[in-house]
Amino acid sequence: MLTGLSAFEIAAKVRAKEVSCVEVAQAFIDRVGELDGQYGAFLRLAPDVTLEQAAAVQERVDRGEAGLLAGVPIALKDNISTLGIETTCASKILEGYVPPFNATVVEQILAADGVVLGKTNLDEFAMGASTETSAYQLTKNPWDTTRSPGGSSGGSAAAVAAELAPVALGSDTGGSIRQPASLCGIVGFKPTYGRTSRYGLIAFGSSLDQIGPLARNVEDAALLASVTSGKDPRDGTSLPNPPIDISSLKSRSLKGMKVAVPDEMFGDATSPEVQAVIEEAMKTLEAEGVVFNRVSIPSIKLGVTTYYIIAPAEASSNLGRFDGIRYGLRAEGKGHIDLVEKTRSAGFGKEVKTRIMIGTYALSAGYYDAYYVRAQQVRAIMQQEFAQVYQDYDFVLSPTSPITAFKIGELNQDPLALKLLDYCTIPANMGGMPGISINAGFAGGLPVGLQLLAAPLEDESVLQAAYAIEKALPGASGRPPMP
Amino acid sequence: MAITLEEVRHVAKLARLDLDEGEIVYFQSELNALIGHFSDIQKVDVSGIVPTSHAAVMQNVWAEDIAEEGLPRVTALRNAALHRAGLFVVPQIIED
Numbered sequence: 001m002l003t004g005l006s007a008f009e010i011a012a013k014v015r016a017k018e019v020s021c022v023e024v025a026q027a028f029i030d031r032v033g034e035l036d037g038q039y040g041a042f043l044r045l046a047p048d049v050t051l052e053q054a055a056a057v058q059e060r061v062d063r064g065e066a067g068l069l070a071g072v073p074i075a076l077k078d079n080i081s082t083l084g085i086e087t088t089c090a091s092k093i094l095e096g097y098v099p100p101f102n103a104t105v106v107e108q109i110l111a112a113d114g115v116v117l118g119k120t121n122l123d124e125f126a127m128g129a130s131t132e133t134s135a136y137q138l139t140k141n142p143w144d145t146t147r148s149p150g151g152s153s154g155g156s157a158a159a160v161a162a163e164l165a166p167v168a169l170g171s172d173t174g175g176s177i178r179q180p181a182s183l184c185g186i187v188g189f190k191p192t193y194g195r196t197s198r199y200g201l202i203a204f205g206s207s208l209d210q211i212g213p214l215a216r217n218v219e220d221a222a223l224l225a226s227v228t229s230g231k232d233p234r235d236g237t238s239l240p241n242p243p244i245d246i247s248s249l250k251s252r253s254l255k256g257m258k259v260a261v262p263d264e265m266f267g268d269a270t271s272p273e274v275q276a277v278i279e280e281a282m283k284t285l286e287a288e289g290v291v292f293n294r295v296s297i298p299s300i301k302l303g304v305t306t307y308y309i310i311a312p313a314e315a316s317s318n319l320g321r322f323d324g325i326r327y328g329l330r331a332e333g334k335g336h337i338d339l340v341e342k343t344r345s346a347g348f349g350k351e352v353k354t355r356i357m358i359g360t361y362a363l364s365a366g367y368y369d370a371y372y373v374r375a376q377q378v379r380a381i382m383q384q385e386f387a388q389v390y391q392d393y394d395f396v397l398s399p400t401s402p403i404t405a406f407k408i409g410e411l412n413q414d415p416l417a418l419k420l421l422d423y424c425t426i427p428a429n430m431g432g433m434p435g436i437s438i439n440a441g442f443a444g445g446l447p448v449g450l451q452l453l454a455a456p457l458e459d460e461s462v463l464q465a466a467y468a469i470e471k472a473l474p475g476a477s478g479r480p481p482m483p
Numbered sequence: 484m485a486i487t488l489e490e491v492r493h494v495a496k497l498a499r500l501d502l503d504e505g506e507i508v509y510f511q512s513e514l515n516a517l518i519g520h521f522s523d524i525q526k527v528d529v530s531g532i533v534p535t536s537h538a539a540v541m542q543n544v545w546a547e548d549i550a551e552e553g554l555p556r557v558t559a560l561r562n563a564a565l566h567r568a569g570l571f572v573v574p575q576i577i578e579d
Contacts, residue, residue, distance in 0.1 A: 100554055354510065361494045371521065416520060
C-alpha cells in the first residue's frame with residue numbers, strides 16, 4: 001500500500017514515474033479521511049493546497065527536475081506557519097488565523113519538492129506532554145487508543161505511527177518531539193539549537209525551541225532534517241553551519257563507540273519495564289562493540305525546575321504579542337488594557353495561563369534573582385557537566401521517557417505529575433544538544449524509546465549512530481494494530 | 484514561601500490576564516505546587532557561575548543592510564478582527 005511506504009521509497013517511486021505525485025497525495029488524503037476519526041492526529045487538511053502542490057511537483061518530475069522530497073506529503077505541527085493554511089497552535093486565541101507567510105522550514109520542504117499534507121494537533125502552544133491541553137481535540141495513541149500519544153507533538157507522532165503521513169515536523173522545547181516519538185514507537189530528532197530555522201515557528205521558549213522531524217525510520221528522519229536545516233538570515237539564532245549532511249549516514253560502525261549512561265536518567269522514576277527494555281537493548285549493542293560506562297551528571301536532577309522556570313519565563317514574554325489587536329481573537333473591553341486582558345483570558349487555556357503566570361512571577365521584581373537568574377546559573381552548570389562528559393564519550397544514552405504511553409486523563413490532574421517525567425529530554429534543550437529517540441522494544445505491547453544525545457553540532461554523528469543502532473535492533477520496530 | 488492570593492492578583496495584572504476569584508484560587512494552588520518544587524535549585528552552590536541565557540554561543544549577529552519588500556498593508560491587516568482605512572482599530576487610549 002502506497003501509504004505504508006517510507007519517504008525515501010515514495011520519492012524513489014515518484015522519480016521513477018511508477019506513481020504520480022497527485023496519486024500519492026490523494027492516497028494520504030483518503031487515508032486520513034478514513035482513519036483519523038479514530039486518532040484525532042490532524043486539526044485540518046488542506047486538500048486543495050496539497051493537490052495543487054502535488055501537481056506542480058509532478059510537472060518538475062516530468063521535466064526530470066525533482067528534488068529530494070519528490071512528492072512526499074508532510075504533516076506539520078500546527079505551530080508552524082503555513083501561508084494560506086490556518087495555523088492555531090491548538091489555541092482558541094489563534095482560531096481563524098491564516099499566516100501571510102511560510103515558515104522557513106515550509107519553504108525548504110517546498111523547494112525540495114515535498115508537499116504539505118495538513119496541520120497536526122498539539123498541546124496548546126506546545127505546552128504539555130500529552131496533547132491533552134489542545135483547545136480542540138484529543139489525540140489517541142495508535143498502539144492503544146485509550147492512551148495518549150505523548151506531546152506536545154502528539155498529532156505529528158500519531159499521524160506518522162498510523163501511516164497517515166510518511167513523515168512530519170514537530171517542535172521540541174523540552175522533549176516535545178522525542179517523547180511523543182517514544183510513546184508512539186517512531187523516530188523523533190531534535191537538531192542542535194540553531195541548526196534549523198525557527199522563522200515562522202510560533203515561539204514558546206525561544207532559547208530552547210527547535211523544529212525537527214518525526215519518521216518511521218532513521219533514514220527518513222535524516223532526510224527531512226537535511227532538507228530543513230542550514231543558515232537562515234531571517235532567524236538571528238540560526239547557526240552559520242551548512243545543512244545537516246547525511247551522505248555518510250550509513251557509514252558508522254558500533255564497534256568502539258563510547259557511550260555514557262547517566263545514573264540520574266535511570267532514577268527511581270524510571271519504570272522497571274522501561275528499564276528492562278533499555279538494558280536489553282544495551283546488551284545487544286554491547287555485543288556489537290559499543291562500550292557503555294555509567295556516569296553521574298548531578299544537574300540532571302535539577303533539570304525539571306530549571307526548565308519550568310526558564311521556559312515559562314520566555315513564554316510569558318513571547319505570548320505577550322497576543323493582544324487581540326493585530327490577529328486572532330478579540331474580546332470586547334472598556335478601553336485598551338481591559339480589551340487585552342479579556343482577550344487573553346478568553347483565548348488562552350488553563351495550562352497556558354499557568355505557564356504565563358509562573359513565568360511572569362519568576363521574572364517579577366523580588367523573585368527575578370531567586371528564580372530566573374538562579375535557573376540560568378544552573379543551566380550553565382548543566383552545560384558544563386555535559387561538556388565534561390563529551391570529552392570522554394561520543395554519546396549519552398538513556399530512556400527517552402521513564403514510562404510507556406499512559407492513559408488519557410491519567411496524568412492531567414496533578415500539576416506536577418507529567419512535568420516531573422521530562423527529566424531525560426530537558427538537558428538537550430538546556431544545552432542546545434542534538435537528541436534522537438528511536439524505538440528500543442516493547443513493554444506490555446507499548447513502545448519504549450531509547451534516547452541518544454551528543455555535543456552540539458554532532459547532528460550527523462547522532463543520526464549515524466541511531467541508524468546503526470536501528471539496524472542492530474531489528475526486533476525493536478513494529479506496526480500498531482490498524483488497517 | 485507560599486504565594487498569597489494578593490500576589491496571584493498582582494502577577495495576573497502583570498501578565499494582562501483578567502481572572503475571576505475562582506481562577507485566582509485555582510492558580511494559587513497551581514503556582515504553589517510548582518514553586519514548592521522549585522526549592523531544589525535554591526540549595527545549589529552557584530557562586531562564580533555566570534548565568535547563561537542561551538544554548539548557542541553567538542554574539543552581535545548582524546544582517547546585511549538590504550532593503551526588502553515588507554508585507555503589503557492589505558495582507559498585514561487581513562487577520563485583524565477590526566481594521567479601518569488601512570489601520571488597526573484600537574480602543575481609545577488617550578482620555579478626552
